[in-house]
Amino acid sequence: MPLGQRAGDKSDSRYCGVETEFDDDMPQVLASNISGGFDFVVAPLMDPTYRPSLVKSDGSSASVLPFAGSDLILSPSQWSSHVVGKISSWIDLDSEDEVLRIDSEIALKQEIAWASHLSLQACLLPPPRGTSCGNYARCVNQILQGLNNMQLWLRVPLEKPDDDAMDASPNHLSGDSWEWWNSFRLLCEHHSQLSIALDILSSLPSANSLGRWFGEPVRAAIVHTNTFLTNARGYPCLSKRHQRLITGFFNHSIQIVISGKLLHSITMGISELAANHAENDVEGIHRHPLRSYLDYVGYLYQRMDPLPEQERFELGYRDFLQSPLQPLMDNLEAQTYETFEKDTVKYIQYQRAVCKALLDRVPDEKASSVTTVLMVVGAGRGPLVRASLQAAEETGRRLKVYAVEKNPNAVVTLHSLVKLEGWENIVTIISSDMRCWDAPEKADILVSELLGSFGDNELSPECLDGAQRFLKQDGISIPSSYTSFIQPVTASKLYNDVKSHKDLVHFETAYVVKLHSVARLAPSQPVFTFTHPNYSTNKNNQRYKKLRFEIPADTGSAMVHGLAGYFDATLYKDVHLGIEPTLATPNMFSWFAIFFPLRTPVCVQPGSPLDVHFWRCCGSSKVWYEWCITSPCQSPINNSNGRSYWVGL
Amino acid sequence: MPLGQRAGDKSDSRYCGVETEFDDDMPQVLASNISGGFDFVVAPLMDPTYRPSLVKSDGSSASVLPFAGSDLILSPSQWSSHVVGKISSWIDLDSEDEVLRIDSEIALKQEIAWASHLSLQACLLPPPRGTSCGNYARCVNQILQGLNNMQLWLRVPLEKPDDDAMDASPNHLSGDSWEWWNSFRLLCEHHSQLSIALDILSSLPSANSLGRWFGEPVRAAIVHTNTFLTNARGYPCLSKRHQRLITGFFNHSIQIVISGKLLHSITMGISELAANHAENDVEGIHRHPLRSYLDYVGYLYQRMDPLPEQERFELGYRDFLQSPLQPLMDNLEAQTYETFEKDTVKYIQYQRAVCKALLDRVPDEKASSVTTVLMVVGAGRGPLVRASLQAAEETGRRLKVYAVEKNPNAVVTLHSLVKLEGWENIVTIISSDMRCWDAPEKADILVSELLGSFGDNELSPECLDGAQRFLKQDGISIPSSYTSFIQPVTASKLYNDVKSHKDLVHFETAYVVKLHSVARLAPSQPVFTFTHPNYSTNKNNQRYKKLRFEIPADTGSAMVHGLAGYFDATLYKDVHLGIEPTLATPNMFSWFAIFFPLRTPVCVQPGSPLDVHFWRCCGSSKVWYEWCITSPCQSPINNSNGRSYWVGL
Structure with a gap:
């Protein structure tokens, strides 16, 4: 029975599981837990006393393995929907004891083969014993090469000692369980079917340290009954920090699994016990001993705020990689215009900017005598024309507008708009590329919306340099400047999709991507800035920037899968627009972030900086970025000569 | 004029160059240096006062660059055979000064484009200024993407401070110039056209530190006149350590370039000056001012010992990757047998081993009454049969030989050999795979030569396990055991060939590869051992070994491109056979080393161990290795499930 229903949210985190002991009678195990309110069980598949080396080899190789009954005891859909296989916890592939090691390898392969035969969705692997897990990882990696769709959840305790002295020494045997996971997944080469089940303990690491996991493939969080506190009425509850963490899991499609024994029944009042008893009698079934923990988790789920409309709209885009637009080379389609024109917040900002520019340009006393020439370069289907005219009306200034647009299809719609609105006397439509248009007069104000997610990445600098010819010497460009930003992120999902x-x-x-399951490891930093108009003699849109990121010491080590990019633009004076997380314009949806992947993810240790180099290179027919890492290790230069990714001029 | 001629050696190190100043008159520069005895010049191509930003842009984009004349001043073959272009040394692409940085990028691209137009074989790039060379490397990397066959020699001073305290701190700005090279080539992604010209200074780093360079793509060594000492007669000479280094360069096809001014003329006796003068008069040309340095380098070249015959024979195999044989799956060809049978050293060792085994098995008093049953398993065309019979003759023991061979083609030759030698009464030929032959009696001695370069890699363990059935309980296997070894190596040539x-x-x-241009970074360590006969109850040829290599502290950092593998076998008691460098049987040529590449080369810092894991895995139809690195960083598991490389059973 799902924990609840949140409008628009269809994530797996509605389903809650329970970890069980080994039991021969799987149908009974499943029935009692499902009727007890859980959605699935995490159950051992094999008798825990089984050891391959103890099986008497009587010469016949047909000895039957001690599996819990045949596959027929449950229906295929029961196996696949309600059972996660729990691999025997005695296995230890990195033991010094060779017999145990070989037994472990045989048992692991047999159990996973059996689980796979049952079409289970996932198996829970026992935790690695520290970072020395070479043989365990080798064996799991072999299994992963030929696995069906099943996921392998590596069990990892969520712990990281706060001992700073310990963190400072680079070679210590880390107590940070993220390191265990990291060793394991590197050996398994980031296999997309290897994921994580976190064991939640009663004490939690720092918020920065916890944050790392939201960029990793965590599928389940196992909450032990001894992690729960007891409220005044004797019921289980969680600390505030645990509550926030569980809510975070819900928001990232991470399923909760309850584990352990009932520890909160003692203080239950007699009347409640009686009530429970009565209820049980009525239903004819026993109340599940862990029901009160499940109820509390359900309460946390139902207590969450509903998703805001914009988030709901963007759910399908979360962590989904899209190629950036090439609006200069390609003509946008009607549907694209349609989507972007709906972003009212953006056009309100433009209108505010034009208002301020008009007021600065024309004093009140000349409002009726002076006509300001405003050119919208890249007018599309007209939203900036409308915003400009509204600004003129708001400020009582006289305006003459040229709407320049290179896409002939958009120009059709533009003509119809002007006719419809009766703007024929104010607006002149120019069907031309702004870089080659021969303007009949010079403009006071140049308005454009040519920015991409990374600011200059749709070649706003090159376009506006080309349009600058017809701006008056003291004219205004809206936007007047823009800056790109980057920050290092953990983003295993994005990395695997690229890979x-x-x-x-x-x-x-x-x-271009709506970042969701990522960990932002350090504050973003500015990369390239462009200012318009630009009258410097040595005009050049090539750029080179070195950046040093310091990851907070309490984070621990973390994996950088790539760089998230944003922009912030100054439209005019204090009117800005942008998506850099700390400066972002609220409720604007025109831009997702940009993501620059790294070919080889970089593991950053505490106290060791991440040095990033970024270039903007310009050729005769294209513009491109190159990027590399030079600390803590040296990456190759990415995208040399724009061989893989470029924006056409 | 080449420095000399060494029998069989056609390496480039016979040619000696000279570094020159910029001179407009390139024909004169070339003529005077060639007639002075040098084979090529390393000469600037562009006026050193040229700066792109100083060129007056008069609007016409057709301004001529100040190149040293046209391409017609030399013939195409003169340009390509005798001129290495020296790129302007003022360029600094990582300067804080943006104008200098942009000038540098333009000049570098222009000069290399010009050199490339002239079809020069190489250009000498100025040294990077430390490890902060991101922009320089980015620019060179762009150039490399579209370069013709020209090599770019990055100039690097051969220096490494011996300050141990400095080396201990991991984040110091290293004075070790190898780090500069390493940063640069990582950014350029190990490009095969990026190589090194070492500047040899008067003080040299430790031998371990120097050794690293022999695994790197060093093409030239620039020896400055101030590096030379002065001998008793006033002539230039080099220290013993420098002499050894130069000889090492000769042996690795590294060309010497003399650089600097004449510094050793003052003490020259009057008579010699007169003699020189007379000679110059006779020839009508001037003696080259650096002739005495060239003569000394020629003397070092000619003084070298000639290459031993075996080395000469193996010259063509140096650093050439070969796939290992699969003698179990494939039948060897006659030519392969022919080659291996010529390895007399190997068969002498076998004969010695059989002698000792016969003497141990049959006391003198029973020599004429007891017949020892000896089986050669994998007899091929018969060399071990011959060695065994010679051992019997030498020890006066009576022998009955079964020669078991699975290759029917080899069996044909074996029959003819037995007839020719009149061995019909002693030798029985069995055309069968030893793993399925049904022997009519049991053997006292089992002789085989099934070892590969890595010992067990041609499946000797599996074959001998199969043959063990027909060995008496107290019988002897020759070999009685064998062990594989590995060691980490720098091997940029091999890495690039794999890549x-x-x-x-x-x-x-x-x-399989004849290792030559490699740096062996740490002593080899044993990996897997197999012993025959093997009567253990839990017979298993799977193996797992963890190894920790410590690279000597005075080496500095070094790049591990892969692992070199060898074997050592005990044939019988103290008679062994092998190729592990410190134990190698002299003058044996049947085996080259084996090389396990790493997908991503690993840079190992001083004091940080290299942890290597090796597995031998056995399936029903194949045997394979998997390997990985877990320190200083984590590699993926290589060759999971033998997906890329395996040996068929």
Whole structure:
């Protein structure tokens, strides 16, 4: 029975599981837990006393393994929907004891083969014993190579000692369980079917340290009954920090699994016991001993705020890689215009900027005598024309508008708009590329919306440099400047999606993406700034920037899968627009972030900086970025000569 | 004029160059240096006062660059055979000064484009200024993407401070110039056209530190006149350590370039000056001012010992990757037998082992009454049969030989050999696979030569396990045991050859290779041992070994491109056979080393161990290795399930 229903949210975190002991009678195990309110069980598949080396080999190789009954005891859909296989916890592939090691390898392979035969959705692997897990990882990696769709959840305790002295020494045997996971997944080469089940303990690491996990493939969080506190009425509850963490899990499709024994029944009042008893009598079934924990988790789920409309709209885009638009080379489609024109917040900002520019340009006393020439370069289907005219009306200034647009299809719609609105006397439509248009007069104000997620990445600088010819010497460009930003992120999902293409081109491409399951490891930093108009003699849109990121010491080590990029633009004076997380314009949806992947993810240790180099390179027919890492290790230069990713001029 | 001629050696190190100043008159520069005895010049191509930003842009974009004349001043073959272009040393692409940085980028691209137009074989790039060379490397990397066959020699001073305290701190700005090279080549992704010209200074780093460079793509060594000492007669000479280094360069096809001014003329006696003068008069040309340095380098060249015959024979195999044989799956060809049978050293060792085994088995008093049953398993065309019979003759023991061979083609030759030698009464030929032969009696001695470069890699363990059935309980196996060894190596040539295939399969394959241009970074360590006969109850040829290599502290950092593998076998008691460098049987040529590449080379810092894991895995139809690195960083598991490389059973 799902924990609840949140409008628009269809994530797996509605389903709650329970970890069980080994029991021969799987149908009974399943029935009692499902009727007790849980959605699935995490159950051992094999008798825990079984050891391959103890099986008497009587010469016949047909000895039957001690599996819990045949596959027929449950229906295929019961196996696949309600059972996660729990691999025997005695296995230890990195033991010094060779017999145990070989037994472990045989048992692990047998159990997973059996689980796979049952079409289970996932198996829970016992935790690695520290970072020395070479043989365990080798064996799991072999299994992963030939696995069906089943996921392998590596069990990892959520712990990291806060001992700073310990963290400072680079070679210590880390108590940070993230390191265990990291060793394991590197050996398994980031396999997309290897994921994580976190064991939640009663004490939690720092918020920065916890944050790392939201960029990793965590599928389940196992909450032990001894993690729960007891409220005044004797019921189980969680600390505030645990509550926030569980809510975070819900928001990231991470399923909760309750584990352990009932520890909160003692203080239950007699009347309640009686009530329970009565209820049980009525139903004819026993109340599940862990029901009160499940109820509390359900309460946390139902207590969450509903998703805001914009988030709901963007759910399908979460962590989904898209190629950036090439509006200069390609003509946008009607549907694209349609979507972007709906972003009222953006056009309100533009209108505010034009208002301020008009007021600065024309004093009140000249409002009726002076006509300001405003050119919208890249007018599309007209939203900036409308915003400008509204600004003129709001400020009582006289306006003459040129609407320049290179897409002939958009120009059709533009003409119809002007006719419909009766703007024929104010607006002149120019069907031309702004870089080659021969303007009949010079403009006071140049308005454009040519920015991409990374600011200059749709070649706003080159376009506005081309349009600058017809701006008056003291004219105003809206936007007047823009800056790109980047920050290092953990983003295993994005990394695996890029990797799945198995070629260099995809690793050297930047993607537009609604970032969700990522960990932002350090504050973003500015990269390139462009200012308009630009009258410097040595005009040059090439750029080079070195950036040093320091990851907070209490984070622990973390994996950088790539760089998240944003922009912030100054439209005019204090009117800005942008998506950099700390400066972002609220409720604007025109831009997702941009993501620059790294071919080889970089593990950053505490106290060791991440040095990033970024270039904006310009050729005769294209503009492109190159990027690399030089600390803590040296990456190759990515996208040399724009061989994989470029924007056409 | 080449420095000399060494029998069989056609390496480039016979040619000696000279570094010159910029001179407009290139024909004169070339003529005077060639007639002075040098083979090529390293000469600037562009006026050193040229700066792109100083060129007056008069609007016409057709301004001529100040190149040293046209390409017609030398013939195409003169340009390509005798001139290495020296790129302007003022360029500094990582300067804080943006104008200098942009000038540098323009000039670098222009000069290399010009050199490339002239079809020069190489250009000498100025040294990077430390490890902060991101922009320089980015620019060179761009150039490399579209370069013709020209090599770019990055100039690097050969220096490494011996300050141990400095080395201990991991984040110091290293004075070790190898780090500069390493940063640069990582950013340029190990490009095969990026190589090194070492500047040899008067003080040299430790031998371990120097050794690293022999695994790197060093093409030239620039020896400055101030590096030379002065001998008793006033002539230039080099210290013993420098002499050894130069000889090492000769042996690795590294060309010497003399640089600097004449510094050793003052003490020259009057008579010699007169003699020189007379000679110059006779020839009508001037003696080259650096002739005495060239003569000394020529003397070092000619003084070298000639290459031993075996080395000469193996010259063509140096650093050439070969796939290991699969003698179990494939039948060897006659030519292969022919080659291996010539290895007399190997068969002498076998004969010695059989002698000792016969003497142990049959006391003198029973020599004429007891017949020892000896089986050669994998007899091929008969060399071990011959060695065994010679051992019987030598010890006066009576022998009955079964020669078991699975290759029917070899059996033909074996029959003819037995007839020719008149061995019909002693030798029985069995055309069968030893693993399924039904022997008519049991053997006292089992002799085999089934070892590969890595010992067990041609499946000797599996074959001998199969043959063990027909060995008496107290019988002897020759070999009685064998052990594989590995050691980490720098081997940029091998790495690039593997990389050139652009697929995973080649990175997960082991190669047989005559290692030459490699740096062996730490002593080899034993990996897997097999002993025969093997009567243990839990017979199992799977193996797992963890190894920790410590690279000597005075080496500095070094790049591990892969692991070199060897074997050592005990044939019988103290008679052994092997190729592990410190134990190698002299003058044996049957085996080259084996090379396990790493997909991503690992840079090892001083004091940080290299942890290597090796597995021998056995399936029903194949045997394979998997390997990985877990320190100083984590590699993926290579060759999972033998997906890329395996040996068929």
